[in-house]
Amino acid sequence: MSDASPSPVTAAILVIGDEILSGRTKDKNIGYIAEYLTNSGIELREVRVVPDVEEEIVAALNALRARYTYLFTTGGIGPTHDDITADCVAKAFGVGIAVDPRARAMLLERIAEADLNEARLRMARIPDGAELIENPISKAPGFMLGNVIVMAGVPSIMQAMLDNVAPRLTTGARVAAETIEAGNLPEGLYAGELAEVAKSHPGVSIGSYPSMTPAGFRNQIVVRGRDPETLAQARAAVADLVARLQSART
Template sequence: MTGEKADDVVTAAFLVIGDEILSGRTKDKNIGFVADYLTSLGIDLREVRVVPDDRTEIADAVNALRARYTYVFTSGGIGPTHDDITAESIAAAFGVPLNLDPRAVALLETHYAPGQFTPARQRMARIPEGADLIENKVSKAPGFRIGNVHVMAGVPAIMQAMMDAIAPTLATGRIMLSETVAADMPESRIADRLSAIQDAHPETLIGSYPSASEGKFTTQIVIRSRNEAALKAAAADVAEAVADILG
């Protein structure tokens, strides 16, 4: 589907690829962005995985996730160096050849000065057979889409530009709405009431998020639902419970 509203919930997984993420050398900045971005479109991010630069682990993760969710998005490992092995790993996952793609070659030959499209840079033009390109307005080296898997760069600015490029092509579901009720108390004081409210409003998801400052505990209670009426009713019950407990 292309930019359509889906009747059912649309789900996604995000696969972060790279030894540098697992070692802590690079701090991931993409997970939070993707979660916010997909939520705003009406796509539920259900799972995030981080895997090393290992062909088998990347391919196995891609195959597991693409069978489980509507979409899979990946970041990392499509650059010019020897350890950028995402493209070949995705090709292996789908059982297709990995070749220099004439479309990608043309983009990069135009981008680089004569003689600068080196063999290393040509690696960024290797695309699995049958894949579509994902536009990269930042540095021109494209990502690609094959099946329900979208393969993007790890550099946040480039990955974000690629998300903007593919957003119009994605099927979306009803957007998840939310309301927050502040409770000036530890979550333990309201836990039983929240459990009862959750049971009474099965179309909602209620989460409590405690914080502490100078020895004082407070709680943010977040109510989420795709049904606005159900959301309002549950939020009203939560607010009433907070008021009751605080006296």
């Protein structure tokens, strides 16, 4: 990605699809995009999942695109009647939508002209003014209109589209993260002092994350921040705290 920005570059994800809300399909895109953006210096601030309902999609598009630097959407850009994302984006921006000759040409790389029926041509309908995002897998493109990046829901295609669009995005200073392993040291033992460390290190955020293992809880403390020096200081303070409490227990 290019053009590092001095102020935070933010993003939201809008996942579109009844199949996620019914639980039939387990989303794999949110975690992938989240990690990708963090590594690229773009801060993911919100995620929403909405059904294949025009008013819901348009309302979420407008709420999120107004609030963050970028909005990434996944799902709803195929050839079937429930694929309404492109129309919703056109509606949200108040622009027209029509078959785009560039998108049609992309479809013809995979589909013979005689087979390019009305349903398939739906995948070439692109809102006016959008840039296309190439799809090396099934050719039907995504697009970027203003700050909204519209991608497929199928994970492998979404991932290829993200790689394709990434160089066009402005990025900010990367938020780096350091993990301190607290092992089986109980959160309740370090929570009080950890809050003090957090308070005395403004500019970093400190989180404590328990997970369950067959042997019981395992705790990790994550320190996150943009400034390497502040981050290193906070990391050291947390590591000292954990080491002191661990040795007091043994």
